[in-house]
Amino acid sequence: MLDEIDRRILDILAANARVSLKELAQEAGLSSPSAADRLRKLEERGVLDGFTIALNPMKLGYPLQAVIRVRPMPGMLHIVERLIQDTPEIVECDKVTGDDCFIAKLFVRDMAQLDTILDRIAEKAQTNTSIVKSTPVKRRLPPLL
Amino acid sequence: MLDEIDRRILDILAANARVSLKELAQEAGLSSPSAADRLRKLEERGVLDGFTIALNPMKLGYPLQAVIRVRPMPGMLHIVERLIQDTPEIVECDKVTGDDCFIAKLFVRDMAQLDTILDRIAEKAQTNTSIVKSTPVKRRLPPLL
DNA sequence: ATTCGTCGGTCAATCTCGTCCAGCATCACG
DNA sequence: CGTGATGCTGGACGAGATTGACCGACGAAT
Numbered sequence: 415m416l417d418e419i420d421r422r423i424l425d426i427l428a429a430n431a432r433v434s435l436k437e438l439a440q441e442a443g444l445s446s447p448s449a450a451d452r453l454r455k456l457e458e459r460g461v462l463d464g465f466t467i468a469l470n471p472m473k474l475g476y477p478l479q480a481v482i483r484v485r486p487m488p489g490m491l492h493i494v495e496r497l498i499q500d501t502p503e504i505v506e507c508d509k510v511t512g513d514d515c516f517i518a519k520l521f522v523r524d525m526a527q528l529d530t531i532l533d534r535i536a537e538k539a540q541t542n543t544s545i546v547k548s549t550p551v552k553r554r555l556p557p558l559l
Numbered sequence: 560m561l562d563e564i565d566r567r568i569l570d571i572l573a574a575n576a577r578v579s580l581k582e583l584a585q586e587a588g589l590s591s592p593s594a595a596d597r598l599r600k601l602e603e604r605g606v607l608d609g610f611t612i613a614l615n616p617m618k619l620g621y622p623l624q625a626v627i628r629v630r631p632m633p634g635m636l637h638i639v640e641r642l643i644q645d646t647p648e649i650v651e652c653d654k655v656t657g658d659d660c661f662i663a664k665l666f667v668r669d670m671a672q673l674d675t676i677l678d679r680i681a682e683k684a685q686t687n688t689s690i691v692k693s694t695p696v697k698r699r700l701p702p703l704l
Numbered sequence: 705a706t707t708c709g710t711c712g713g714t715c716a717a718t719c720t721c722g723t724c725c726a727g728c729a730t731c732a733c734g
Numbered sequence: 735c736g737t738g739a740t741g742c743t744g745g746a747c748g749a750g751a752t753t754g755a756c757c758g759a760c761g762a763a764t
Contacts (some may be wrong), residue, residue, distance in 0.1 A: 415620060424612065431576045431610035435722060445743055446722070465614040466698075467569065467578035473606040475560060475704050481662050483654055495695050507696035508664075510626055510689035510764095517626050517662075517689065521701040544599075544655035544662065550640050551652035553611075556666040559620050581750060590714055591751070 416461070419444065421558040423452055423461065428555050431465040468553070476521035479546035480528060483514035486539040491515065494539045501531060514542065561606070564589065566703040568597055569607065569652035573700050576610040613698070621666035624691035625673060631684040635661065639684045646676060659687065 422442045426433060439449035456462040471479060486494040498507050498518055506519035522528045535541055566589045571578060584594035601607040605660060631639040643652050643663055652663035667673045680686055
């Protein structure tokens with residue numbers, strides 16, 4: 415699926431998606447047209463889904479992170495899903511199997527704001543909240559086959 | 560903290576971190592030296608923590624995603640933390656308050672692989688696994704103040 | 705009120721980089 | 735063999751980044 419050079423390219427970009435093609439090319443051991451071509455093909459194939467940024471929540475005024483598990487009351491599933499999507503402090507959410515229907519991560523300014531958000535959800539679902547104390551594994555790439 | 564233009568710049572980069580400075584500048588309504596300057600300052604301040612890529616797990620041969628909650632047995636906390644960090648299929652993990660000590664997300668090729676990974680963890684911790692069925696909120700930026 | 709310093713910005717010149725093109729090596733196949 | 739597809743390189747040219755000189759708005763001190 416991916417050869418050694420593709421993996422190399424993805425690793426380099428994961429560390430810094432804004433490297434110039436020239437630098438990317440030399441680190442991957444090819445010329446820049448080839449590197450550009452590889453890059454284009456990875457995007458076309460959909461393997462590489464996009465280029466984005468990582469922010470520092472602290473520096474943005476979000477010193478608190480939490481993970482909430484959400485179990486909607488009967489009949490409320492779609493309403494709760496909509497509510498989650500419409501809560502901008504929720505930065506990611508998965509719908510999962512098991513008793514808890516959703517698992518979401520959110521950034522907040524303080525406990526009061528967390529409380530406000532949870533109150534709003536609690537009208538339509540049971541929630542279970544965990545405060546993030548640290549992040550032993552920061553977002554990283556899975557092994558590339 | 561951040562003014563309107565900074566927010567604009569971050570939004571643009573979140574959508575495509577590889578835009579040229581020229582394009583970034585015009586979309587943000589300034590000249591390219593100014594845009595470069597803003598960008599440099601955002602990095603220096605640490606607000607902008609880096610540029611990275613988004614991959615498509617499917618296309619990489621990881622059709623299955625799971626979220627696991629991990630409660631180490633007494634005395635095993637550090638060993639379990641190490642184990643999690645050394646499991647490359649785990650792409651992110653938070654240490655949280657509450658009964659569950661860790662919440663981790665992982666990408667796997669199939670159920671067999673998930674089982675293997677869980678077996679290894681289960682020697683040292685209680686685990687609770689949820690399979691991801693869909694992702695109502697894909698990774699996004701929190702509101703920028 | 706004037707002056708001075710600073711901050712954030714523009715413009716223009718230069719230097720770097722990306723992209724396009726032509727051409728070459730390798731390989732699978734009739 | 736000859737042919738076509740694939741993946742690469744090097745060079746040329748146009749687009750983009752960077753740098754330095756300059757400009758105007760704003761605040762503080764004289």
